Amino acid sequence: MSTEYKLAVVGSESSIMVYKALGVDTYGADETPDPSGLVYSLANKTTDDGATPLYAIVFVEEATYKLLSDDVIARLAKRALPALIPVPSLQSGADGKSFAAERQAKLVERAIGSNILG
Numbered sequence: 001m002s003t004e005y006k007l008a009v010v011g012s013e014s015s016i017m018v019y020k021a022l023g024v025d026t027y028g029a030d031e032t033p034d035p036s037g038l039v040y041s042l043a044n045k046t047t048d049d050g051a052t053p054l055y056a057i058v059f060v061e062e063a064t065y066k067l068l069s070d071d072v073i074a075r076l077a078k079r080a081l082p083a084l085i086p087v088p089s090l091q092s093g094a095d096g097k098s099f100a101a102e103r104q105a106k107l108v109e110r111a112i113g114s115n116i117l118g
Helices: 013-021 035-043 070-077 099-112
Strands: 006-011 025-028 055-061 083-087
Touching: 006 013, 006 035, 013 025, 013 055, 035 055, 035 070, 070 083
Parallel strands: 006 025, 006 055, 055 083
Antiparallel strands: none
């Protein structure tokens, strides 16, 4: 039996609506005073069997990712699933520097040994 995982995106309502059109579960960070709690609860959601994570990847908009507690980021980094991935938003990187893009480039370089995104 194969498991079908879902994707989730957390960020500002205006930025994540495009993901909803693609069928991704979206969660507005504007609606919660505690984005760390929201992301952690998404990471702990499971399928009907209660043991399999519901989400394979939780994408977090860069501005929201910066608000996450170091504790939540560290806890989720130790897990295989879900992967917590910061993504640039329309507002991020206006100065040409995006935390999320730089982090993704470092992860790719670590994984394959070369910075193909830089």
